[in-house]
Amino acid sequence: MMPEGCDVAAESEPVIRKPLFFGVTGAIILFLIGLVYLYATAPPADAATAYSLEDIIHSIASLDAVGIIGIGIIFVIATPIVRMIVAAAYFSRRDRILAIIPLISLILIAAGFLLSILR
């Protein structure tokens, strides 16, 4: 018999898998749309031009090609975060420790992001 927590963790696999699969697939579709749109409208002069967070948000608001790619990047970054939220929700009724662990990681990520913005 496996110790407490192990069976519950193993049973969670199908639930945790879904946000990963759909998140990354959605992002790739957005990247493809954005790149096609970019080359159809205004092909870039430099492929490695970096954008500030404000520029990306502005592009998303105007829904231009870079904005669509920007939404894809946000999709990618959000995928593991959604996976952690789903895990915390799933384990909240089954194993309190396994529910708290992803929440701690989420708080750490949020704190790191806020610090980097405020810095």
Place this chain on the structure above:
Amino acid sequence: MVVVETLLILLVASFFIGIIGSMLGIGGGIFLIPIMTLGLGIDIKIAAATSLVTIIVTSSTSASGYLKDGFVNVGLGMFLEMFTVTGAIIGAVLAFYLMPEFIEVIFGIMLVYAAFYMRFSKDVMCRPVAQGATAKRSRFTGRFYDQRVNQVLEYDAINLPKGAGASFVAGNLSGLIGVGGGIVMVPAMNLWMGVPMKAATATSTFILGVTAVASALVYLSNGLMAPVITAVAAIGIFIGAMLGTRTMPKITGGALRTVFSITIIVIAVLMFLRAGGLL
């Protein structure tokens, strides 16, 4: 270099990196960053930001497949994530205060370490799980079906403090130089924690995404994200990782490890030459 040419090279390179990364439990930044900096002349910090996004793609694609196959130790992965995330945030902040040459030397040293690990380490056998009500058991016991030996294997993840320390270091390197940290996580889980290679590889891919998110957000907020190259690299990685995840259970790791170690030694030498201003 012409933009289309750059993007095509990046797409093809990312495809192969996706295959290798998903099979070895690494994000692929170890290959992608040198290709972008040495091959395509992209600034290392922009390359690191791109790499972090592609690591999340590798992680999400591969972990999705490995979760389906039951290779991932979910509880252990989530536990170690707490430490990789902490290390990643500290590393990503430190990266803005360090010289690119210094980062490249760290990266080169990491590559040499990874090469020796890949070449000379051996897989641990599954630890027999202690039996009986009074036996001391790890909370993070795992179980998976290995089609190569046609058996359900069970193991007990041990040395959690050591694993937590290695996770912090892996996260720190991730934030500092934009790699996933899998080349630290996989040997730490395999050699220190008694997690079999296939489970270590799969659990590492599961962790990589969260680690990379912590660093990627810091790079994003500091204006280092290049959307076009990021999108192209992500597409290549996605297709490669899907293929790699399906291939991993069917092949032996020996030949792949040898090729891997030789390749990254070459890249490490190139990195040292570049950091020393000789390239």
